[in-house]
Amino acid sequence: MKPEPTSQNMHAFADEERAAIYRTIFSRRDVRGQFLPKAVPDEVLSRIITAAHYAPSVGFMQPWNFLVVRSDEIKRNVHAAFTAAHAEAAEMFEGDKRATYRTLKLEGILESPVGICITCDRERTGPVVVGRTHMKTMDLYSSVCAVQNLWLAARAEGLGVGWVSIFNQAALQEALDIPKGITPIAYLCVGYVSHFYAKPELEAAGWLPRLPIEDVVYFEQWGRRDELQPLIEHLMRDQAIAQAKANASVLQPVTG
Numbered sequence: 001m002k003p004e005p006t007s008q009n010m011h012a013f014a015d016e017e018r019a020a021i022y023r024t025i026f027s028r029r030d031v032r033g034q035f036l037p038k039a040v041p042d043e044v045l046s047r048i049i050t051a052a053h054y055a056p057s058v059g060f061m062q063p064w065n066f067l068v069v070r071s072d073e074i075k076r077n078v079h080a081a082f083t084a085a086h087a088e089a090a091e092m093f094e095g096d097k098r099a100t101y102r103t104l105k106l107e108g109i110l111e112s113p114v115g116i117c118i119t120c121d122r123e124r125t126g127p128v129v130v131g132r133t134h135m136k137t138m139d140l141y142s143s144v145c146a147v148q149n150l151w152l153a154a155r156a157e158g159l160g161v162g163w164v165s166i167f168n169q170a171a172l173q174e175a176l177d178i179p180k181g182i183t184p185i186a187y188l189c190v191g192y193v194s195h196f197y198a199k200p201e202l203e204a205a206g207w208l209p210r211l212p213i214e215d216v217v218y219f220e221q222w223g224r225r226d227e228l229q230p231l232i233e234h235l236m237r238d239q240a241i242a243q244a245k246a247n248a249s250v251l252q253p254v255t256g
């Protein structure tokens with residue numbers, strides 16, 4: 001099949017629209033520590049939740065709910081659940097890693113003006129779901145798609161989002177009064193931020209590097225690499241461009 005140049009593809013977005021999509025993707029960050037004490041207007045919140053609700057879902061199940069948390073008391077309960085799990089988590093790392101883990105900021109539950117818990121109702125449309133007949137986790141992945149839609153829409157709105165997953169699931173369910181049959185997928189801290197970092201904080205902290213893209217692409221069957229494929233050259237160049245753009249998109253910190 002001969003590839004069509006973008007200019008001949010009537011379905012492609014205009015250049016500046018495509019640039020906005022890629023800018024959103026590459027400048028999205030997981031935000032933990034830069035939240036500003038500034039309310040998020042309902043019209044903005046509405047747009048990002050609507051974006052999430054338009055995510056793909058297996059069998060069009062739409063298994064998600066969006067639990068909006070603004071109460072300080074509920075946030076404190078969620079934070080207490082995090083603190084307990086975080087202490088347990090530290091013990092799971094050895095030596096230097098444990099010391100470094102303890103220095104990482106891994107949530108912004110109390111500082112962010114809004115928390116949004118995205119859940120998955122695995123029974124929403126009954127036991128047999130188109131597309132979930134054999135791989136049972138597809139409903140969970142659908143709710144994850146909703147998370148990503150919200151995350152990207154929020155970035156375009158200038159909002160930071162931080163995903164917090166360091167919880168004993170039962171403790172999080174209790175803090176948010178989520179029934180047993182509903183699975184919490186993500187607790188998201190949402191709010192305006194002083195700045196977005198250019199790189200993942202875990203990368204900047206030396207925890208892990210971003211993998212070279214050419215190492216994660218195989219051809220035809222698992223594990224088969226082929227450096228002679230022209231795609232590899234494109235991928236390496238695009239990864240370099242993506243990182244350069246992310247670096248260039250960093251804004252100076254603002255307060256208030």
Ligand SMILES: Cc1cc2nc3c(=O)[nH]c(=O)nc-3n(C[C@H](O)[C@H](O)[C@H](O)COP(=O)(O)O)c2cc1C
Pocket residue numbers: 028029030031032105106107162163164165166199200201202203
């Ligand atoms: C499923 C999932 C769970 C995560 N849980 C946490 C978490 O509990 N605390 C945290 O600080 N970041 C969490 N993150 C954010 C990742 O650390 C972050 O996405 C990764 O380091 C890459 O950084 P970036 O999102 O800024 O590109 C989570 C991300 C995902 C996708």
